Amino acid sequence: MTAAVFFGCAFIAFGPAFSLFIFTIAKDPLRVIILIAGAFFWLVSLLLSSLVWFIATKATNAQDLTLQKNLLIFGSIFSVILQEVFRFGYYRLLRKANEGLAAISEEDGPPLSVREMAYVAGLGFGIMSGAFSMINTLSDSLGPGTVGMFGDSQYYFITSALMTLALTMLHTFWGVVFFEGCERKRWWVIAVVLCVHLMVFSLSLLNPFYVGSILPVYAIMLLMAVWAFFSSGGSLHNITLLWTCRKSNAETSS
Amino acid sequence: MANNGEDIENNTVTEAPVPTQNQHPEPGVTGVRSRGGGGGVEQNGQAPPQRTPQVVESEEDEDEELTLKYGAKHVIMLFVPVTLCMVVVVATIKSVSFYTQNDGQRLIYTPFPEDTDTIGQRALNSVLNATIMISVIIVMTMVLVLLYKYRCYRVIQGWLFLSSLLLLFFFSFIYLKEVFKTYNVAMDWITLAVIVWNFGVVGMICIHWKGPLRLQQAYLIMISALMALVFIKYLPEWTAWLILAVISVYDLLAVLCPKGPLRILVETAQERNEPIFPALIYSSTMVWLVNMADTAALSSPGLTAPSCIIFDFYMLPPPALALGPAPLSPPEDDGGFTPNWMGHQEHQLGPLQSTDETRREIQQLPSARPPVMDDDDEERGVKLGLGDFIFYSMLVGKASAAASGDWNTTLASFVAILIGLCLTLLLLAIFKKALPALPISIFFGLVFYFATDNLVRPFMDQLALHQFYI
Numbered sequence: 001m002t003a004a005v006f007f008g009c010a011f012i013a014f015g016p017a018f019s020l021f022i023f024t025i026a027k028d029p030l031r032v033i034i035l036i037a038g039a040f041f042w043l044v045s046l047l048l049s050s051l052v053w054f055i056a057t058k059a060t061n062a063q064d065l066t067l068q069k070n071l072l073i074f075g076s077i078f079s080v081i082l083q084e085v086f087r088f089g090y091y092r093l094l095r096k097a098n099e100g101l102a103a104i105s106e107e108d109g110p111p112l113s114v115r116e117m118a119y120v121a122g123l124g125f126g127i128m129s130g131a132f133s134m135i136n137t138l139s140d141s142l143g144p145g146t147v148g149m150f151g152d153s154q155y156y157f158i159t160s161a162l163m164t165l166a167l168t169m170l171h172t173f174w175g176v177v178f179f180e181g182c183e184r185k186r187w188w189v190i191a192v193v194l195c196v197h198l199m200v201f202s203l204s205l206l207n208p209f210y211v212g213s214i215l216p217v218y219a220i221m222l223l224m225a226v227w228a229f230f231s232s233g234g235s236l237h238n239i240t241l242l243w244t245c246r247k248s249n250a251e252t253s254s
Numbered sequence: 255m256a257n258n259g260e261d262i263e264n265n266t267v268t269e270a271p272v273p274t275q276n277q278h279p280e281p282g283v284t285g286v287r288s289r290g291g292g293g294g295v296e297q298n299g300q301a302p303p304q305r306t307p308q309v310v311e312s313e314e315d316e317d318e319e320l321t322l323k324y325g326a327k328h329v330i331m332l333f334v335p336v337t338l339c340m341v342v343v344v345a346t347i348k349s350v351s352f353y354t355q356n357d358g359q360r361l362i363y364t365p366f367p368e369d370t371d372t373i374g375q376r377a378l379n380s381v382l383n384a385t386i387m388i389s390v391i392i393v394m395t396m397v398l399v400l401l402y403k404y405r406c407y408r409v410i411q412g413w414l415f416l417s418s419l420l421l422l423f424f425f426s427f428i429y430l431k432e433v434f435k436t437y438n439v440a441m442d443w444i445t446l447a448v449i450v451w452n453f454g455v456v457g458m459i460c461i462h463w464k465g466p467l468r469l470q471q472a473y474l475i476m477i478s479a480l481m482a483l484v485f486i487k488y489l490p491e492w493t494a495w496l497i498l499a500v501i502s503v504y505d506l507l508a509v510l511c512p513k514g515p516l517r518i519l520v521e522t523a524q525e526r527n528e529p530i531f532p533a534l535i536y537s538s539t540m541v542w543l544v545n546m547a548d549t550a551a552l553s554s555p556g557l558t559a560p561s562c563i564i565f566d567f568y569m570l571p572p573p574a575l576a577l578g579p580a581p582l583s584p585p586e587d588d589g590g591f592t593p594n595w596m597g598h599q600e601h602q603l604g605p606l607q608s609t610d611e612t613r614r615e616i617q618q619l620p621s622a623r624p625p626v627m628d629d630d631d632e633e634r635g636v637k638l639g640l641g642d643f644i645f646y647s648m649l650v651g652k653a654s655a656a657a658s659g660d661w662n663t664t665l666a667s668f669v670a671i672l673i674g675l676c677l678t679l680l681l682l683a684i685f686k687k688a689l690p691a692l693p694i695s696i697f698f699g700l701v702f703y704f705a706t707d708n709l710v711r712p713f714m715d716q717l718a719l720h721q722f723y724i
Binding site for chain 2 (some may be wrong): 029030032033036037039040045047049051052053054057069072073075076079080083128129130132133135136139156159160162163167200201204205207208209220
């Protein structure tokens, strides 16, 4: 419960997202705008789902703890579904906007490819999701206190940070895969992304049994990373080229 | 400035225009285009021979496309200072408790107290407070418009000078005092006097006269933050929210209605071809004029194009946003232009500094911009009134002060305001006339503040408690 915990958890949770932002997004104004709009869409989905949850809790008995916990789970599942719906909505909006920009511009193509938009939108969702999960916890970690006083886990902060990191990266990968699936009209991709998201949420229900929740979530994250890599045009060939530092003529920027 | 220098130096070196408008080095990088494309059209200091009307027309279309394309850049040019102002306000609120303490003091504009016995009484008091405050603002704006109409520039200048004096010296002194108190820093009066004196005087010079662009922008951000902090401290809770709501409505009416005071101000200024209080507004770029061989000088960012201007004057009562109608000026540092080079250019091209006459000439140019403007594309800036900064920061500051210390609410209001600003700039690109910057952002900000505080906060708290991750 000191500056060390604060900085450590902050860097774990937000380090990769922040570096992705600095290196790939900050220089291009259009990407920054899409990032912030993505964060906004995630926020709206969260708002609507909290509205539903709030109404449900107010309509029921506040003293019944199991009921409240079940309502919380129901609210969260609804929120997950709504997030994916909004991701789809954002995809449609971006496609329209891109078409608009492409139509009026003199060049042949739109200013941003769908893959770039997918990545940026996913990162926007991820950053906002991570920020909302972690920021209050982080600010509490600065202050005085004892962790796990009532028999709770001592590893609360670090596991929160690790889960936040996983969620941020997962949202980015989901964004890439989702948009690609929508582009290619492979609707099963959407269903799979939704299921994986629900699976990740259900794994987090196992907390504080961290071995059961964090390890599988990270395994899923790695799998999603691989899927996103191949879905956005990567291949083993690209990787070998990367390692042998040779430039290929057929490299696309994605 | 250095960019422009680069362009001009390139111009004197390369002769052949680069066939460019269609080249786009990589997707998503919109900023590069102006350098490659724009510079290609006029390479030397001499203007090309007079262009035909068809070219001018096609340039109008190109102009529109450029406006939309560079829209993204302008949005970011405004995101950064708005974010900085909000960060300063939130950081202060979270660390210096002075601005959230209720000392029982109130502004004279909000005489009714809010710590009453019943909710009804409190609501009534806050409505009355808001009404008084808004009427004061309306009266002040009318007075300003009348003074401007009857050309009492001296009065306006004096008024703005006095208010910036107050802000830069008195309020920053109080701010420093409270910061020292919070961090328990022992400071003697002499050092403090030297610091405040220097800060204030440099601020007055930068804002009312000449100064480096970044420093001027920094001072504008600082005084907006100070003003927002004053409002957060002295306006009671419900009054503050009501004032925010009502002032967005007022802004909408004042800028868009034909008889609205701000619209009259804009139109009068345009009729007279005068720059409208350029230093009262945060501007993202400097005025840079290059006098071409025979045509009148070039456009400067934000002066001629109404599409680049968002006006929002909140001539607040004497702790007001300062900055008189002093002309924007080129920065003091030479940005790489040595005196020799400057002399050479001046000899070839004519005077390089902007003056009122040259500005007037520019504003008389037909709206189809003269072709030589592409040089400055990179520099085409956008302006936002200081009142907007103040109210945005006030909203976010209040969110961080009042919402039980919750960061999610602050973050949500912040994102909402940025998106509102984005939408406003989009509308600006579509409608191409002065637009009020407050309504959309404040509306989103208020909706998200109340929704997040009441709905999302308990939800996220419960989730964090159980460590569920959605």
